[in-house]
Amino acid sequence: MKTSAKFTAFFFVAAALLTSLSLVSAADTKPLALTKDNFATSTAKGVVLVDFWAEWCGPCKMIAPAIEELAKDYHGKAVIAKVDIDSNPELAQKYQIRAIPNLKILKDGKVVDEIVGLADKKEIEKKLKKHLR
Numbered sequence: 001m002k003t004s005a006k007f008t009a010f011f012f013v014a015a016a017l018l019t020s021l022s023l024v025s026a027a028d029t030k031p032l033a034l035t036k037d038n039f040a041t042s043t044a045k046g047v048v049l050v051d052f053w054a055e056w057c058g059p060c061k062m063i064a065p066a067i068e069e070l071a072k073d074y075h076g077k078a079v080i081a082k083v084d085i086d087s088n089p090e091l092a093q094k095y096q097i098r099a100i101p102n103l104k105i106l107k108d109g110k111v112v113d114e115i116v117g118l119a120d121k122k123e124i125e126k127k128l129k130k131h132l133r
Contacts, residue, residue, distance in 0.1 A: 029072040032081040036090050039083070043106045047078040047131050049124070052095065052102040054086050059118040060101045066121035070128070078132060107131050 034042055034050065042048065051067050053060035071080035085092040085100065095104060095111070105113040105127060113127050 029075045031067055031071045032079055034081045034083045035088055039091055042079065042081065044109045048106045049078060049080050049128055050104045050106060051082045052085050052092060052097045053082055053100055054084060057100050063101050063118060066124060069121060070124060078128060105131055
C-alpha cells in the first residue's frame with residue numbers, strides 16, 4: 001500500500017471514529033426518557049430532575065429548551081429526564097401530578113424539591129444546584 005493510500009485509509013477510519021464518538025456524546029446529553037419500566041432504576045441513585053410533561057401542553061414546550069440545555073450542562077453531575085404523562089399515567093398518579101409542567105427533583109429515589117408551572121432555566125438550576133451539594 002502506498003503512503004498516500006495508507007494516509008487516506010487512516011483519515012477515513014479516524015473520521016469515522018470521531019463521528020461515532022460525537023454521536024454517542026450528543027445522545028448522552030439529551031434528557032432521559034423515563035417510563036414505568038425504567039423510572040425506579042433510573043432515579044434510585046444520585047440527583048435526578050424529572051420533567052413531567054405532555055405533547056399538547058404549551059408551557060411544557062416553552063420550558064423544553066431549558067431542560068435540553070440543563071441535560072448538556074449537568075451531564076455527569078445529575079440526570080435530567082422527562083416523563084410523558086399521557087404515555088405514563090401511572091407515574092403521573094404516583095407522583096401526584098395535577099398541573100404541568102411539573103419538575104420534581106429526586107435524590108436517591110426520594111422527591112426533595114418541586115417546581116410547578118413555567119420556570120426559567122436560572123430558577124430550575126438554582127434548585128438543582130441546591131441538591132447537588
